Every structure is written in C-alpha cells, then in structure tokens.
Amino acid sequence: MRRILRAPGRRTAATVTLALALAAAAPQPARAEPGTxxxxxxxxxxxxxDAEVATNRYDAADEKVTAxxxxxxxxxxxxxxAETRLGRLTSLAGAAARAQYRGDSLPAEMQFALSGNPERALDDASLVRQAQRATQGVLTALSATREDLGTRTEEAAAELKRLRASRRDRDTERRTIEKHIAEAKSLESRLEKKxxxxIAALEKKEADDAQATWVGTGILDKVGTEATPAGRKAIAFATRQLGKPYVWGAExxxxYDCSGLTSGAWLAAGHPIPRTSEEQWRLLKHVPVEKMRPGDLIIYFADASHVALYIGDGKIIQAxxxxxxxxxxPAASMEIxxxxxxxx
Incomplete structure (x- = not known):
C-alpha cells in the first residue's frame, strides 16, 4: 500500500473513467492532465x-472463530x-453401600479411589462410613462441576454462533470490496502506457520525497542497526519471499498479504504473533520510531491497515x-x- 491521496468527495471507478474520457475528448488546459x-x-x-481493511477484518474474525x-x-x-468420572464414582458408591449392608469391607477399588494414601487399606467400619460421606461429597461437587461446564459450553457455543455470523458479515464486506478492486484493475487496464x-512516476516521486524528508530529520542516526538473533531469522525469511505475489488473505x-508476510516471518523466527496488522499493533510492544531496530514491524496509516518488516538502513520488506x-x-514511503x- 502506498500513501493514500484522497481526492475531494468519494468518486467511484466509473466516475474517474468518465473523467478520463472527457479529458481525452475535450480541450483541456496544459496542467489538467496531471490532475486527472x-x-x-x-x-x-x-x-x-478499503480492500485491505476489509480483508484484515475478515482475517481477525476468522481467527476469533478458530479460537x-x-x-x-x-x-x-x-x-x-467429568461424566465418565461421575459414572465411575457413582458405581463405586453403590458398591460401597452394598458392601456395608452385607457387613463386608469397603471394595479395594473404592479404597484406592478415596484414600489420600492408596497404600493404606480402609478396614475400619468408621472409616467406611467416613468414606461414604466423602464419596457423596465428591459426587455432589462433581455434579455441580458438570452443570457449570454445561452452562459454560452453552455460552461458548452461543458466542461461537455470534462470531460465525460476524465472520459472514466480514466476508460479505470483503467480497463487495473485491468487486471494487476488480473495477480498479479494469480501470488500470484501460489506461494508456504513458x-x-x-502514475508510477507520481508514486515514486511522492515516496522519494517522503523518504528524503524522513531521513532529513536525522532519524537514521538514532535507530538501531543490529537485529536480535530472532530478528535476523525473520529478515532472512522475508528476504526469501522477495518477488512472490500479493494475494488477499494469503499466508x-x-x-502473501502484508500481515501474512510479517506473521510468517516471525513464526519462522520462533515467535508466533497475531495474524492481522491491527492486532499486531494492538497486542505487540510499542517502541518509539527512533529506537526501532531491524526486525521490528512498522505499522502504517491511522487505522493500522498495513504493516512491513524493517530491515535496516531506512528500508522495509513489504507485500x-x-x-x-x-x-x-523506503520505510517512510507511507504514513507511519x-x-x-x-x-x-
């Protein structure tokens, strides 16, 4: 993602296409074409x-559903x-009651299940009664635990249903945005080579100007130049991905998409991190820009919709x-x- 230039109002791709057609058909002042x-x-x-934001939202929703x-x-x-244990103890309690009725000693399995010291046998009648009371207490507590787990499971299942609905909404939003992306690609395909x-020259000039301004502040004299061992592994991983295509949601x-690349790089370095750029910004430790070092992640735009891996010397690897x-x-080619x- 490059720095976003927002034209007045919210034009559609069709509107801009029409503007191009009109610009080509009607006489225009010499300075009108660059503006178009x-x-x-x-x-x-x-x-x-907008598509990257929608994809990040879908990825975050999908991650929540998986968890x-x-x-x-x-x-x-x-x-x-709990049900298996409850059934087993209920059976043992019944065996203990029958044994007491017959005047027998407590069954060996019951002695082992209830004794604090399994090596000691429960052969005293008073201990038999005490064991039976203890068994009833265990059964009551285990039943309560079973009910609590059942309630928690029902609540968790209801939350899962809600999260799945949210994921469907995010997926619908993503598909809508992807239709707009198709419009954008169609628009690009209709542009003449010149x-x-x-447009590429405009992009490069803006990126170079932003980088020059950033470097001119002396920031590179302050930032770290040495990566940690894990940081070097993350950079090495990202370097091996150079030239691979960007694909929405790809890991x-x-x-890769932007956060698929950075999360993959740090997973390869032995440090699993959140999947999306928003969650990486929200959950990872923030450091001042002037104290960053190679291997750190630079988050871009006010909505944290893009992320890249800083590799040193004022440069990043990004999808x-x-x-x-x-x-x-250049690291400063977008709004940091x-x-x-x-x-x-």
Whole structure:
C-alpha cells in the first residue's frame, strides 16, 4: 500500500473513467492532465486500501472463530471426562453401600479411589462410613462441576454462533470490496502506457520525497542497526519471499498479504504473533520510531491497515497490494503510525 491521496468527495471507478474520457475528448488546459491522473491514482489507492481493511477484518474474525471452536471443543472434552468420572464414582458408591449392608469391607477399588494414601487399606467400619460421606461429597461437587461446564459450553457455543455470523458479515464486506478492486484493475487496464508510467512516476516521486524528508530529520542516526538473533531469522525469511505475489488473505508459501508476510516471518523466527496488522499493533510492544531496530514491524496509516518488516538502513520488506509483489522499499514511503517489537 502506498500513501493514500484522497481526492475531494468519494468518486467511484466509473466516475474517474468518465473523467478520463472527457479529458481525452475535450480541450483541456496544459496542467489538467496531471490532475486527472492524480485523481485516478487516488481512486485506485482508496479502493486498494478499503480492500485491505476489509480483508484484515475478515482475517481477525476468522481467527476469533478458530479460537472459539477450540474453546468449545475443550469444554466438551472436559464435560465428557467429568461424566465418565461421575459414572465411575457413582458405581463405586453403590458398591460401597452394598458392601456395608452385607457387613463386608469397603471394595479395594473404592479404597484406592478415596484414600489420600492408596497404600493404606480402609478396614475400619468408621472409616467406611467416613468414606461414604466423602464419596457423596465428591459426587455432589462433581455434579455441580458438570452443570457449570454445561452452562459454560452453552455460552461458548452461543458466542461461537455470534462470531460465525460476524465472520459472514466480514466476508460479505470483503467480497463487495473485491468487486471494487476488480473495477480498479479494469480501470488500470484501460489506461494508456504513458498514463501508467506517469502514475508510477507520481508514486515514486511522492515516496522519494517522503523518504528524503524522513531521513532529513536525522532519524537514521538514532535507530538501531543490529537485529536480535530472532530478528535476523525473520529478515532472512522475508528476504526469501522477495518477488512472490500479493494475494488477499494469503499466508504463504507461494503468496502473501502484508500481515501474512510479517506473521510468517516471525513464526519462522520462533515467535508466533497475531495474524492481522491491527492486532499486531494492538497486542505487540510499542517502541518509539527512533529506537526501532531491524526486525521490528512498522505499522502504517491511522487505522493500522498495513504493516512491513524493517530491515535496516531506512528500508522495509513489504507485500504492498494486488498486482504487486513482495519487495524492498523506503520505510517512510507511507504514513507511519508506529513501530512494534515481536521479540520484546
């Protein structure tokens, strides 16, 4: 993702296409064409940005559903274990009652199950009665635990249902945005070669200007230059991905989106981190930009919708947007929100 230029109002791709057609058909002042191209670029970047935000929201919703499914399964497993134990103790309690009625000693299995010291036998009649009372207490407590687990499982299942509905909503939102992306790609495909080249030149000039301004502050004299061992592993992983295409929601190994690349790099370094750029910004340790070091993650834009891996010397490795590939670019070519450190 590049820095977003917002044209006045919210133009659709069709509106911008019409503007291009009109610009080509009608006489225009000499300075009008660059403005039109700037609007085209701004519209393309807006569409790509909105799609990345929608994809991040879907990925976050999907991650929550996956975690909740595991929680429900764990609770159901605990219920099964509680029911098995409850059935076994109920059977033992019945055996103990029958043994007392016959005047026999407590069954050996019951002695082992209830004794604080399994090596000692319960052969005294008073201990038999005490064991029976203890058994009833265990049964009562275990029944209460079973009921509590049942309630918690029902609540967890209801939450899972809600999360799945949220994921469906996010998926619908994503598909809508992807339709807009198709419009953007169609718009790009209709541009003449010289227009594509001029848009690329506008992008590069803005990125270079932003980087020069950033470097001019002396920031590179302050930031760290040495990565940690884990940071070096993350950088090495990201470097091996150079040239692979950007794909929405991709986590490798053949393609990546922005946070799929950074989470994959740090997983390879032995430090699992959240999947989305928003969660990486929310949950990882924040460090001042002037104290960042290679291996840290730079989060971009006010909504934390983009992330890249800082590799030192003012550069990042990033997966930018559809139609692009994983590549090295200037760290300040986009609006920096802040820096996070996965191995803090």
């Amino acid at each position: 191209l700037t609007e085209v670029r701004a519209e393309l970047e807006r569409l790509y940005h 909740q499914v595991k929680r429900v399964h764990a609770l159901r497993s605990r219920i099964g274990a 227009e594509v080249e001029r 490798g190994p053949d393609s 930018p947007r559809p139609g692009r590939w994983v590549y090295v670019s 929100l802040g820096v996070v450190r996965p191995d803090a």
